[in-house]
Amino acid sequence: MAETVNILGPARNRVDGRLKVTGAAKYSVEFQVPNCAYGWTVESNVAKGKILSIDTKSAQAAPGVLAIVTHLNAPKPKEPAAKKHRGQTDGIRNEERVPFSDDEIHYAGQYVALVVAKTIEQARYAASLVKVSYAPEEPLLTMNAAKSSATKPKGSFGPVQIKKGDVDLPLKGTSLTKIEQIYTTPTETHNPIEMSGTIAAWDRDDKLTLYDATQFVKGVQSVIARAWNLPIENVRVICPFVGGAFGCKGAVWPHVFAAAMGAKAAGVPVKMHVTRRNMFVGTGHRTPTTQTIALAATRDGKLRAMRHVSHIATSPVGDHVESCGARSTGMMYESPAIQVEETLHKINVASTTFMRAPGECPGTYALECAMDELAYALKMDPVQLRLTNYADNHPVKNVPFSAKHLKECYQVGAEKFGWAKRNPQPRSMRDGDLLGGWGMATKTYPAHKMEAAAKVMLRADGSATVQCAAHDLGTGAYTALTQIASEQLGVPFEKVKFELGDTDFPFGPVAGGSNTTGTVGTAIHEVAQLLHKALADLAVKDSESPLYNLSSNDIAMIAPGHIGSKIDNKKSDAYIDILRRAGRGSIEVQSELKEPEENKKMAFQSFGADFVEVKIDPLLPRVQVTRVVSVINCGRVVTFKPARNQIIGGINMGIGMALMEATEYDPQTGLPATRNLADYHVVTNADAPVIDVTFVGEPDFAFNPIGCRGIGEIGITGAAAAVASAIYHATGKRVRDLPITPDKLMDIA
Amino acid sequence: MNPFSYTRATDPQQATQATATNASAKFLAGGTNLIDLMKMGVERPTQLVDVNRLSLAQIEELPNGCGVRIGALARNSDVAQHPLIVQRYPVLSQALLAGASPQLRNLATTGGNLLQRTRCYYFYDPAFPQCNKRNPGSGCGALNGFNRIHAILGQSEQCIATNPSDMNVALAALDAVVQVQSAKGTRSIPIADFHRLPGDTPNVDTNLQADELITAVDLPAIPFATRSHYLKVRDRASYAFALVSVAVALDVQNGRINAARVALGGVAHKAWRAQKAEAALVGKTAGEKAFRAAAETELAAAKGYKHNSFKIELAKRAMVRALSTVAQMT
């Protein structure tokens, strides 16, 4: 344990914990705006076709109704966020179409009208009176049905199609051990506790305030400002708390446009709750995937070829590409030949989007299951197979990983779990009448760097406020960023106030790609340097300061609350004394927004390993995960408790993916059938095992000055594969079609 | 949600007066099912008669050792924890605790639980055009739709929905009697006659009349019900409706089965009293062989659909397991 301690920051309690448990933390739709009306949508119940007519007469006459927006009267945005503006700072759309822009229906559940009324009940009732008639067309509801129009997408944050060496020869040859299997995952839908929602309030015709449940306030600001052709500063987006997101609040979805349109049409602010039911159509979901993996290895387990062919989907108006292969097989193991192919199908089902570890999550599920199958084909221990193909260099980019401690993850994990006692024979490890199984898998997630700036105000009483338009999705970002600010500024933790979630603050990136802590942390690092410089500038001009007349370039923070000479360590001055003598109540500095430098000589990627135990009653075969050991290397862990939470949450979500999560669609109408929390199963406490989390490695200062690579998404990767492999070990049956519900294990008895 | 009026009843007479005069009035108990369905636009009462203030929450012994009476407003949590139920009818306590979540059980009432409606997706969400239960004559969306949670016994071409209640399964095994009251008087309905199979009228769930108030559920004295058990098989460890469930009580003397009570949940439009299995068990030596044979007999008539055929074998195994569990009780 000793060697792992140095990567761990202090185990802080959440700075916003008290606000949350007392209900004082205000979420987006909880804001009270005077004269606010409510919006309720009417959705299409056909999956493809055209709207013939919309009869709003009785709805219009219903009590409290202020406006009804349809494609016939929608106050349309001028320019629906043209693609060319895309970039890290310009906001994200995963559905190209602005709602109510025409009479086309692309998927069941598409919003076709918005009713605005004085109360939410009135809006809901009036919405039920809107009669829409359609000219339905035959929809394409499955990837198979949409095969003929499928395309090969080029890129999505990096290449999606990869070809290194020749995979065909080894895969066709007879001298190698080979496996080739198809793995499928269903549509999975984000179910954060807080559903999406927006309050839109216009001030005259050209100023808009949005209280929006979002992972990207600056992105919403940019998309909406461009859509309505407004100066960017005329749109303000506020979001101090997010009750979970998992990716569904990263893009700007139709309800945000709808709220702004409804407010314009009704002439009053409009509040829109996306219902749990509409979270299954209106804010994205993870694409279903069909992934075929072929592996060829020598007798001693050395990979000679890896092929990963994935089929993914989105709606006809969607553009999300789930890069399954590139983000797993494309970087995981040493192999002379690697081929990754991705095919995108446009189907008449709502648009897809990022969901926790988009690409890596389904990708590692398939790859790590295939590796387990290969281990059995080779009669080799699954950990040993991974070690045999260990990649010190990124196998495609061919540059070294900055700091990869995956061997340590395997070793520490195996030891803690007791892996050495594993009898590899399926069905050999019984526990009374129960079948027991152990499985493992590698976890991985890349380190992403984005743009951010920060502002700090240091006061003469020694307290500081730091601002950045960043986000806390419930992840603990408030706490981690307060911790970083405390360290970087040299101000006690209790005296730092971190503010986020407001476009009035300096630029913060999308809370996606596990980048917040590293990216915003870097901005805090930069603004701290500026603060220390500004304090030095005051001190060197002050004859009473021990630093008088020194060059401010020779001065830096030497201890918390103190700057001093880098040359003569006896010369120092306290922040509060500098400000007091200067007669300043406070000092304020702000860092610049600039594109981060890319270090192309290294690959920055986090790794980990999960070891999982399952128990199964062979006759009534519901799988119970009883124990998980997870070891992670993600650079520095800024504050231990929220970080551990993230891994535990990610693994539980992976268990849900393995065992129960699935959005099922009606094969006739294309409407989701399981679209509430009773029918769409996520893990409950009773399903959640004890999860032992360990962090190993060292701070990754080659990546950023904070030394951290992010932690939000790696937790879910690999987890489903470890569970599926444990199920094979327990039962002798490979189920390659998630989720592994009892009906798929009826034949193990 | 449709506009409706709200009345709070202070006694059963007042409550039933309201339903006698307004055919589209409904009683409001815990509201955990009714309010949900009203929001979805499935239930559209014009009046809610709140019965929560009626003094019908008692759980007490019936005179002369005739069993136990559970008031219609007794909350699921209170029934599940009550000593009379825990000691004499453990199957009912277990069934209640296997349902929903603690928060829901604290609100849910005995009367409301009896009348909770199916969780069939096609019924619950009016976006689906077809549902004979919600909209008679529109067809059954589940028949050729996603039908993993649907019926395998007693269904019709008109409807393959299941009754989702856990409590009802235990009540069926225990031969409970539902006490009802209306402006016209009182009557008793044996549980077997309370819920209906779908036939050609799946829109009618029960034989209760719209104006009738459930006042209590009586459990007859069944000495061997102390040896009873509820087994629920579901997709996750808690907070999920049953894929299949089994309520069992056994009277075993010297290894021989004198009497058996078996009911199945999650398989039919009503809690399914397994009479064929019971008949097959009586007189047999308690053991896996007899249990499996009884289960086979009961499910011989079962019919599955695209996504739910696994339930047939699962139900058999659950029966064997539940029977074995009770047989092994001392």
Ligand SMILES: Cc1cc2nc3c(=O)[nH]c(=O)nc-3n(C[C@H](O)[C@H](O)[C@H](O)COP(=O)(O)OP(=O)(O)OC[C@H]3O[C@@H](n4cnc5c(N)ncnc54)[C@H](O)[C@@H]3O)c2cc1C
């Ligand atoms: C997420 C979720 C999960 C659930 N999981 C389960 C589960 O696993 N197992 C399970 O068994 N149940 C489950 N339930 C259902 C729950 O048990 C029922 O909702 C509850 O029992 C209904 O009782 P209530 O008092 O709230 O009824 P209400 O919603 O108040 O009423 C239901 C119906 O009964 C009528 N009614 C109520 N009282 C009377 C009376 N005295 N006389 C005449 N009519 C009356 C009402 O008019 C209405 O039609 C779940 C519910 C939810 C929301």
